[in-house]
Each structure stands twice: as structure tokens, then as C-alpha cells.
Amino acid sequence: MxxxxxxxxxxxxxxxxxxxxxxxxxxxxxxxxxxxxxxxxxxxxxxxxxxxxxxxxxxxxxxxxxxxxxxxxxxxxxxxxxxxxxxxxxxxxxxxxxxxxxxxxxxxxxxxxxxxxxxxxxxxxxxxxxxxxxxxxxxPKPPTPAEVKRVLAVAKDDFDRAMDELRKKKDDSGLILTKTRVSFINRYITAYLCLGQGIRVGAAENMHGSEFQAAYNGERTLSDNGIPHIVVHVANHKTNVTQDCRIALDSYWTENFYLYFRYVRTIIFRLKNATHPYFFTQNDGRHYKKVSDGIEKLQNQYGVPKITSSTARCAWETWVESRPEAERKLVADHLCHSAEVAKSHYKHGFAKTTVDALGAFKAIEADLGVGGKGNRVSVTVDAAVAHSVPRSVATTSVDVTPVAEQEVPPSTATPPKAVLPKSPKTPKDIxxxxxxxxxxxxxxxxxxxxxxxxxxxxxxxxxxAGRKMSPDDAATIQRSLRTLRDNALAENMAIRLLKNEKKRQNVPYKDLLAPTLTAADLSRNKCGVKIKESQLLSKFRSLQKTYQSSSLNPDSDDMRALIKGQSWPYVCLRSSANKGRGVFANSSIPKGQVVCDYHGQTISSEEGEQRMRSTDPQATNYMLFLKEGKICIDASNQCTCHSRAKFMGTYGRYMNHSAKMWNVKPKAVDLDGTTVVLLTAIRDIKAGEELLFDYGVRRGEDGEDIGWLKK
Ligand SMILES: C[S@@+](CC[C@H](N)C(=O)[O-])C[C@H]1O[C@@H](n2cnc3c(N)ncnc32)[C@H](O)[C@@H]1O
Structure with a gap:
């Protein structure tokens, strides 16, 4: 004592x-x-x-x-x-x-x-x-900067075409712009500012016509990136954003801004018989209010991933978190973060209050290379993307209802946090x-x-010390001391276990020793974690199953993240003629690529049939019966891993059938004890094609003829 x-x-x-x-x-x-x-x-x-x-x-x-x-x-x-x-x-x-x-x-x-x-x-x-x-x-992870660029890339053709028409006008007499066109041009330019330049919603809305005019007339020029561009200073604004911002425009954008300024605005004003100091205006001549709405419409129209300017900022912030201090500071500057925000996001305690995103974009793009770097599923952005959306979709008329005056964007004083923000450390934490x-x-x-x-x-x-120690205890102490120093013992133990398992299951040893397994499991042992036999064995068994049933490693964190986040990069949902909704390729897909998954409640075949009998035969059917294992995946009901809303948006359940033209094949795999069907491209698939798999049935439940099942 x-x-x-x-x-x-x-x-x-x-x-x-x-x-x-x-x-x-x-x-x-x-x-x-x-x-x-x-x-x-x-x-x-x-x-x-x-x-x-x-x-x-x-x-x-x-x-x-x-x-x-x-x-x-x-x-x-x-x-x-x-x-x-x-x-x-x-x-x-x-x-x-x-x-x-x-x-x-x-x-x-x-x-x-x-x-x-x-x-x-x-x-x-x-x-x-x-x-x-x-x-x-x-x-779900935030979009990468490369994904952000897709929003702009996909609609660029239409935008260029619209601006070309403006360019051809010698004067504005007889120039007619439909509401849809005006709305589209507005959206595209504001999307460029919010997504491309990382400018917060609100800042650009307050740009004055006179500010652009002054810059255009050569009041301010800058070429510190070696790319000539004009810089518009946006200083006078009414939102509670405390910074001024600078919008940097290269020659392409300078011209497009000019065309907008010269024609689009004036036409709107003439129609409404009003003048307006602001650069951006709505169809009815009012101050362009809710940019984020416009961006969302653009994204819906073109079937590109949902990215608001805040998620775009998240993407930059998340990406930059692992970058050196100087780069973090640069991005904070470009994203117009206040010192306060920058401090909590990047902990470097300083942020200028200007935006020169062109430089940031170039610097970061160069760093990302094609398609982006980092821990995300990357999406290649190239010219092909711009053509990847069928024109019919691109020209669908959009809702141009003017945005109500009171729809002021939510306070931009508190910018959204990066997806993995580190909360500031308290003195106690430190x-x-x-x-x-x-x-x-x-x-x-x-x-x-x-x-x-x-x-x-x-x-x-x-x-x-006057105590008794059993040989087992002594061995435990020795083992724990050794595992602290190296992995040799744990490795031996694992190999011994594998060999025993091999004997027990009578399977070839090499099949059990999955390549990623030992590295991942044993590396944890560097920290001195004792390997639990039961854990190790159950892991080996599930790996063994999944490796046998899929060429892509389903037991990977990437796969889990894709399924959980439904962040499948190659697909989007659209309506499909006479079929309801369907899954479409949003860019070209290489043969062998897993495009998405089909999951839901895994039940027995009998239970599935019973559920089928109790539903309306005319209703859309989301039951997938797997011959192997005699199970049924019911995707009409919510799964255990997603909320109802999220589950309703899972891609696989929307994939339609074709008996003759299927381009995707299903393969059931076991992922952490749940059966998931991975859908894999059987050939190279072009952007815009509908993805179809063979449901494997040719007649209705009661043997009736159903035309589409045979096509
Ligand atoms: C798994 S769901 C596919 C998604 C469905 N299209 C939707 O909008 O929810 C299966 C249902 O889609 C419809 N379907 C699938 N393939 C079809 C096809 N080739 N022609 C017509 N309808 C089809 C049928 O109503 C079927 O019951």
C-alpha cells in the first residue's frame, strides 16, 4: 500500500x-x-x-x-x-x-x-x-475537381453554340433569345464562376456591369500565369460575405462575358423595359438570385453528377488537405476563405481576400493530371465527355420559372466544411x-x-518476485513483446493457421492466400495487435469466396465505398422509352468494368415468390432470383445498408432487361456476408447507351407472353 x-x-x-x-x-x-x-x-x-x-x-x-x-x-x-x-x-x-x-x-x-x-x-x-x-x-465522398469540371464540359457544346449565334449578330436588332436560352446561358456562366473559379454563391451575383466594363476596357489586366486575362474586381456587394473577390477571365471567357453583357442583358432589359446595374439578371430582368438552383438545373439537364458550388469547394478543400502548407494557403486564398475559416480548415491562420481561381485551377489541374489523383474513383475528363450526352436530352426544354426575389441563398458567411474536416484541437487535446x-x-x-x-x-x-507464472502466460508475454518489435511471429502464426485451414477444407493453399490479405492483416500487427484466429479465418473464407466469383476485388474498401456511396462513376439514371427509368452510360465504358451493383433484401426464393404473388402483377418488378443458392434479392424493399431515400437511388434496381441486346452481365458476390450482384460490361460501351442485362426469363409469372421479355 x-x-x-x-x-x-x-x-x-x-x-x-x-x-x-x-x-x-x-x-x-x-x-x-x-x-x-x-x-x-x-x-x-x-x-x-x-x-x-x-x-x-x-x-x-x-x-x-x-x-x-x-x-x-x-x-x-x-x-x-x-x-x-x-x-x-x-x-x-x-x-x-x-x-x-x-x-x-x-x-x-x-x-x-x-x-x-x-x-x-x-x-x-x-x-x-x-x-x-x-x-x-x-x-459518400465529395466530387473531385475533375468531376467538378465535368459539369462544365458536358454542356460546353451547347453553350458555345448559343454564344456563336450571338457573335454572328452585327447588332441586336431582330435578335430573339428564348427564355430557355437566356436561362441556360445564365446558368452556364454562373456555373463556371461558382464551380470553375471556386467563387462562393453570392459573390458573383453582386458583380456590377460597370465593374466588368471597366475591366474590359483595360482598366485592369494581369498575366502572372503567362495567360493573358482580365480581372474583374467585385467589391460592392450586399451579402454578408465579407470579402471582395476578383474574377479572372481568360480570352475565351472575356469574350463570352462580353457577348452576355452586350446582348443577353440588353435583350432582357428591353423586354422588361428596365435598367439594371448588376451584371447577371434573370429572364425577367431581376437580379439573378439563386445561382445554386441554376447550377442544379444544369446538372439535371445534362445528367452529370450533382455538384453545387459548396460541394465544389468541399472537393478543393478535401483534396488540398493532404497537400503542403503553401498549396493549402493558395487554395484558401482562391476559395475566398476568411482567416477564421481558413484557420479551422487548414490551420495556417492566413487567407487573402481575393480570388484568382484561374491560377489555382491551372496549378491544381497540372498537379492532378488527367482524370485526377487522390483516393477517389477518378473520372476522366476529356473532349469525349462533352459529346457524351445525346443531343435529344441536351435540347429538352427546361423549366425557366423565374426565381423568386426572396430566394436569397443561404448565408454564405459560414462556408461549408470540407468532408473530412479536422476539428480544431483544444489545448487539452494538444x-x-x-x-x-x-x-x-x-x-x-x-x-x-x-x-x-x-x-x-x-x-x-x-x-x-514470489509469484507463480504458467508457461502459457510467459509465452503470452513473450509474444506480446515480440509483436511489438516485428511481425515475424504473427506471420508464422498466420501461415500455420492457413496450413491447418488448408488441411481442413482440402483446398489448394495458394487459393487461400489471397494477395491482399496478409499484407493488410499483418500490417496491423506492427501496432502489436494480436491476430484473433477466428477473425483471421473468417476473413480468409470470405475472401476465398469473393475472389472465386469476381475478377474485381469486391472485398476492397473501394468497392465498399462505391456500393455504400452509390458513387459509380460510369452511370446515370434517365428515362428510357416505354420502360420507365433506366441506367445509362454517362461516358464510354471499357469491357470488363463493373458498372454498378444490384442489392436489396436477400431472401429465399420461396419467400421471393410469395412476395411476388402478393404484389400487383402489372407493377414494376424489382425481384432478382439467383439460381445459385436459391435466393432472391428484393430491391423493392429497403436494404439494411442505406436509408430509404438513398436506397431508392441505387442504380442496379433501375437496370432494364434485354434478351438479345444485353451489354452487361450480372455476377453474385458475397460482400461481408451480404449477397450483392455486380453488373459488368461485356463489351466496350459507348457513352449514352442504355445498360441492359438479361433477366433470364422469357415469360410472365403465369406463363403469359410478354413481348419485351423476348427482345
Ligand atoms: C428492375 S426494374 C427496372 C427499372 C424500371 N424501368 C423502373 O423504372 O423502375 C424492372 C421493370 O422495368 C420494366 N422493364 C425492364 N426492362 C424492360 C424492357 N425491356 N421493356 C419494357 N419494360 C422493361 C418492367 O416493368 C420491369 O418490371
Whole structure:
């Protein structure tokens, strides 16, 4: 008891020196006491008997098992262990004073315990990290800058054509612009500003005609990127955005802005018999209000991914997060972020208040290369994309209802956060991190110095400390010490398991050893995580199944993210003549590419048939019967992995049938215990083609003739 109290005092005085508050010290000590008493309780030791020697490895392992059994929140466990580890440091200080000279074995024993706790703790840490990673992977990711550019690329032809018509007019007499045209031109230009230049909604709306005119007349020119462009300063605005902004226009855009200014605006004004100071106006001559609406219409019309200017900014912010400081600052500048916002997003504490996105776009584009870089499914943006949408769709008339005056965009004072924003660290976080770093260093140093004792030596040490240690416990300690240092043991263990599994299942060894498996699983072991046999084996089995059934690795984080986020890059939903909705290629698809998945509720065939019987035979049918395994995937009802709204938008359920012209084939795979049907292109598919697969049935449920089933 004396040693324990002394350590408490030591702990207190050291924490006070580190300026930790009394409340925090008391909290830590409460954790330590709780943990120690629990360890003792689990070993059947009463408080009266307590000595440091009872802080044993077995007790600690039992404690972890107890946490497990009680389903204690992992963060609580981390907290307890953190405090316990810190405390142990001070026990060791005592040990230095009291034990090293007197009781070498006790000192060694406690060192082993401390290392073991560090080992488990980093295991827990990486567990939390894994969990976080999995959660993040299951979230839909923001679009990449390359995807942002697609919005503009797809509609560019139509825009150029519209502007060409304007260009051909010598004067504006007799020039007639339909409302649809005006609306489209407005949208395209504002989309360019919001998406292409990263200007927040609101800023460009406040651009004055006179500002553009002044710039056009040569008041301001700039060519610091080697590309001549004019810069329009937008200084006078009414929104609560606090920055001025600069819009940089290359010659292409200067001319298009001019055409807009010269013809589109004047026509609108003449129609409405009004004058207006603002550069952008609606069809009825009013100030162009809700740019984000316009952008959305453009995206709907052209069937390109939904990107608002805020998600465009998210894309930049997310992308730039992993970039060097200077680049982060550059993007913050270009995105017009205030110092405050920039600080919380990128933590560099400074942002200019101007926009010169052309430079940023060029710099970042150069860096991204074709199709983008980074951890996302990339979409290649090339000229082909611009032609990828059938003209019939492109010329569909759009709703040009003027946007109501009061539809002011939501406050732009608080720009949206990047998708993976790191919340600002509190002083406490920083302190905890520092302490943890110190501890890690200490532990790492200890490991480097400690010669790993053999199990026999460990048993002897325990004997010297007046305790008994079983050979199993000794082996556990040794293993935990070794896994901290290298993977060899864990690797051997895995291979041994594989070999046993091979014998049990009587399958070729190489089929079990999936290429990504050992690397991914064993690398975690660098953190000292013990491999659980059961986990390893179940992973091997599911991998084995999925590898056999698909050429693409379905058991990959990418695949999970695609399914969860339904971020399949090659497809879009459109209406299909006489068939309801259908899935279409939004760009050319190479043969062998998995285009999307079909999933829903997995039920038995019998249950599926029963459900079919109880629904209206005329209703659209979303049941997919798989001969293999006699199961049915019911995609009319919500799956377990998506919300109802999200599930209704999953692509596979909208894929139509063709018996003769199918271009996609289904393949069932097992993904984390759920059957998912992956749909793979059987040939190169052109942009705009409808994707079809053979439902495998030629007659109706009651044997009736159904024409489309045979085509
Ligand atoms: C899995 S859903 C396909 C999506 C469906 N088109 C929709 O809009 O929800 C299957 C249903 O689509 C329709 N369908 C599929 N292929 C078709 C085709 N080739 N011709 C006509 N209708 C078709 C049928 O009504 C069928 O029950």
C-alpha cells in the first residue's frame, strides 16, 4: 500500500508541475483506482492485501476481457489505459528508487507489464483508427475537381453554340433569345464562376456591369500565369460575405462575358423595359438570385453528377488537405476563405481576400493530371465527355420559372466544411497528444533497450518476485513483446493457421492466400495487435469466396465505398422509352468494368415468390432470383445498408432487361456476408447507351407472353 500511495503523490506532484488542473488529476487517479481495483478483483485479491506485485499481466488481460464482455465503450477503455499508463510511469519512478537496487525481478516484471499495456493500448488505438476509417469509407465522398469540371464540359457544346449565334449578330436588332436560352446561358456562366473559379454563391451575383466594363476596357489586366486575362474586381456587394473577390477571365471567357453583357442583358432589359446595374439578371430582368438552383438545373439537364458550388469547394478543400502548407494557403486564398475559416480548415491562420481561381485551377489541374489523383474513383475528363450526352436530352426544354426575389441563398458567411474536416484541437487535446507522444517515445526507447526475455527467464523472474507464472502466460508475454518489435511471429502464426485451414477444407493453399490479405492483416500487427484466429479465418473464407466469383476485388474498401456511396462513376439514371427509368452510360465504358451493383433484401426464393404473388402483377418488378443458392434479392424493399431515400437511388434496381441486346452481365458476390450482384460490361460501351442485362426469363409469372421479355 505504501508504494501505491507514494506513487499517487508522485503522480500528483508531476501533474501539478505540468499545470494539469486538480480536477483532471483527480479524474485520472479515479480511473487508475478503478482500473487497479478491477484488476485486483478479477484476481480475487482484496484491498487489504494489495501490493504492487498484484498488478499483474494476467489481471490486465482479464480486465481487457472483462471490458470486452461488458461491451465497454472503446473510448472509455482508451481513457482508462491512458491514465493507467501514465500512472505506471510514476510507479516505475518509485521502482527506480525502491526496487531497482533491491528487487531487480520486480522492476523487470513491472516493465514487462507496462510494455504489455502499451502494446494492448496501441492495438486499441489502431482499432479505433480502423473503425474511423471504415466509417469514413462508407460515407459518400465529395466530387473531385475533375468531376467538378465535368459539369462544365458536358454542356460546353451547347453553350458555345448559343454564344456563336450571338457573335454572328452585327447588332441586336431582330435578335430573339428564348427564355430557355437566356436561362441556360445564365446558368452556364454562373456555373463556371461558382464551380470553375471556386467563387462562393453570392459573390458573383453582386458583380456590377460597370465593374466588368471597366475591366474590359483595360482598366485592369494581369498575366502572372503567362495567360493573358482580365480581372474583374467585385467589391460592392450586399451579402454578408465579407470579402471582395476578383474574377479572372481568360480570352475565351472575356469574350463570352462580353457577348452576355452586350446582348443577353440588353435583350432582357428591353423586354422588361428596365435598367439594371448588376451584371447577371434573370429572364425577367431581376437580379439573378439563386445561382445554386441554376447550377442544379444544369446538372439535371445534362445528367452529370450533382455538384453545387459548396460541394465544389468541399472537393478543393478535401483534396488540398493532404497537400503542403503553401498549396493549402493558395487554395484558401482562391476559395475566398476568411482567416477564421481558413484557420479551422487548414490551420495556417492566413487567407487573402481575393480570388484568382484561374491560377489555382491551372496549378491544381497540372498537379492532378488527367482524370485526377487522390483516393477517389477518378473520372476522366476529356473532349469525349462533352459529346457524351445525346443531343435529344441536351435540347429538352427546361423549366425557366423565374426565381423568386426572396430566394436569397443561404448565408454564405459560414462556408461549408470540407468532408473530412479536422476539428480544431483544444489545448487539452494538444496536451494529451504531447503526453502520449512522450509515452510512446518512452515505450519505444524501453523496447529498444529491453532484451526480450525467454519464457523460462520470465518464469524465473516471477518466481523471484514470489509469484507463480504458467508457461502459457510467459509465452503470452513473450509474444506480446515480440509483436511489438516485428511481425515475424504473427506471420508464422498466420501461415500455420492457413496450413491447418488448408488441411481442413482440402483446398489448394495458394487459393487461400489471397494477395491482399496478409499484407493488410499483418500490417496491423506492427501496432502489436494480436491476430484473433477466428477473425483471421473468417476473413480468409470470405475472401476465398469473393475472389472465386469476381475478377474485381469486391472485398476492397473501394468497392465498399462505391456500393455504400452509390458513387459509380460510369452511370446515370434517365428515362428510357416505354420502360420507365433506366441506367445509362454517362461516358464510354471499357469491357470488363463493373458498372454498378444490384442489392436489396436477400431472401429465399420461396419467400421471393410469395412476395411476388402478393404484389400487383402489372407493377414494376424489382425481384432478382439467383439460381445459385436459391435466393432472391428484393430491391423493392429497403436494404439494411442505406436509408430509404438513398436506397431508392441505387442504380442496379433501375437496370432494364434485354434478351438479345444485353451489354452487361450480372455476377453474385458475397460482400461481408451480404449477397450483392455486380453488373459488368461485356463489351466496350459507348457513352449514352442504355445498360441492359438479361433477366433470364422469357415469360410472365403465369406463363403469359410478354413481348419485351423476348427482345
Ligand atoms: C428492375 S426494374 C427496372 C427499372 C424500371 N424501368 C423502373 O423504372 O423502375 C424492372 C421493370 O422495368 C420494366 N422493364 C425492364 N426492362 C424492360 C424492357 N425491356 N421493356 C419494357 N419494360 C422493361 C418492367 O416493368 C420491369 O418490371
Amino acid at each position: 505504501t508504494q501505491f500511495c507514494l506513487s499517487f503523490q508522485n503522480f500528483r506532484s508531476h501533474q501539478r508541475k505540468a499545470n494539469t488542473s486538480e480536477a483532471a488529476i483527480n479524474n485520472s487517479l479515479a480511473d487508475v483506482t478503478r482500473m487497479t481495483w478491477k484488476m485486483m478483483g478479477l484476481q480475487g485479491i482484496t484491498a487489504q492485501d494489495f501490493k504492487t506485485t498484484y498488478l499483474s499481466l494476467v489481471g490486465y488481460e482479464r480486465l481487457l476481457a472483462w471490458f470486452d464482455k461488458m461491451d465497454v465503450n472503446i473510448k472509455t477503455v482508451l481513457n482508462y489505459t491512458k491514465n493507467f499508463m501514465q500512472f505506471m510511469k510514476y510507479v516505475n519512478i518509485d521502482m527506480d528508487l525502491l526496487l531497482v537496487s533491491n528487487d531487480h525481478a520486480e522492476f523487470n516484471r513491472l516493465s514487462c507489464l507496462q510494455i504489455h499495456i502499451a502494446n494492448s493500448r496501441s492495438g486499441l488505438d489502431s482499432g479505433v483508427f480502423e473503425l474511423h476509417k471504415r466509417q469514413m469509407n462508407s460515407k 496536451k494529451v497528444e504531447r503526453i502520449m507522444d512522450q509515452l510512446k517515445e518512452k515505450v519505444a526507447g524501453d523496447i529498444a533497450d529491453v532484451t526480450i526475455p525467454t519464457p523460462t527467464q520470465l518464469i524465473d523472474m516471477e518466481k523471484a
